[in-house]
Amino acid sequence: xxxxxxxxxxxxxxxxxxxxxxxxxxxxxxxxxxxxxxxxxxxxxxxxxxxxxxxxxxxxxxxxxxxxxxxxxxxxxxxxxxxxxxxxxxxxxxxxxxxxxxxxxxxxxxxx
Amino acid sequence: xxxxxxxxxxxxxxxxxxxxxxxxxxxxxxxxxxxxxxxxxxxxxxxxxxxxxxxxxxxxxxxxxxxxxxxxxxxxxxxxxxxxxxxxxxxxxxxxxxxxxxxxxxxxxxxxx
Numbered sequence: 001x002x003x004x005x006x007x008x009x010x011x012x013x014x015x016x017x018x019x020x021x022x023x024x025x026x027x028x029x030x031x032x033x034x035x036x037x038x039x040x041x042x043x044x045x046x047x048x049x050x051x052x053x054x055x056x057x058x059x060x061x062x063x064x065x066x067x068x069x070x071x072x073x074x075x076x077x078x079x080x081x082x083x084x085x086x087x088x089x090x091x092x093x094x095x096x097x098x099x100x101x102x103x104x105x106x107x108x109x110x111x112x
Numbered sequence: 113x114x115x116x117x118x119x120x121x122x123x124x125x126x127x128x129x130x131x132x133x134x135x136x137x138x139x140x141x142x143x144x145x146x147x148x149x150x151x152x153x154x155x156x157x158x159x160x161x162x163x164x165x166x167x168x169x170x171x172x173x174x175x176x177x178x179x180x181x182x183x184x185x186x187x188x189x190x191x192x193x194x195x196x197x198x199x200x201x202x203x204x205x206x207x208x209x210x211x212x213x214x215x216x217x218x219x220x221x222x223x224x225x
Binding site: 098 | 154
């Protein structure tokens with residue numbers, strides 16, 4: 001079974017600052033990797049996904065993530081935070097067998 | 113509009129009273145899944161289904177049942193709910209399994225007293 005670790009359950013950044021949300025997975029076989037965002041009282045929406053093509057993946061709203069096999073990481077970044085980015089972010093992994101594993105989430109606060 | 117719908121959105125019930133949460137998708141997706149979301153634990157997969165009449169256990173299946181008699185519907189059944197099943201539940205679907213992103217429903221907040 002996979003495990004997905006998101007370091008930092010709460011991250012605060014100033015508006016305009018770099019956003020970095022960390023995700024590490026446990027599989028030795030490169031899985032499929034996803035980042036989702038959850039706004040208050042809503043379901044999850046896909047931000048971006050890695051499916052073994054380019055290691056740098058661009059998503060919606062200016063977010064991107066880099067797959068680093070040697071570090072088993074898939075960290076999410078955005079160069080300049082906006083107030084509307086305040087939300088909870090989840091990293092997820094899927095593997096052969098079609099089971100999905102989610103991290104515990106990181107709540108992003110953007111300070112004006 | 114392509115969507116995943118869940119009903120009810122909010123439910124308060126008592127221990128032991130059987131309940132069903134419905135989930136329906138209109139995207140002709142093969143894969144459907146149920147998750148529960150708890151503070152500090154993220155989302156955990158309860159059950160998933162690759163197609164009609166095919167279901168598999170996720171990480172936390174105890175106390176839950178599912179069925180997939182039609183492609184579009186995937187109800188979650190709690191035959192004897194207990195307080196530790198108080199949670200926020202999400203249904204999701206995708207074209208197939210591991211290769212595709214999932215589309216999530218709006219969630220069902222369940223309280224068992």
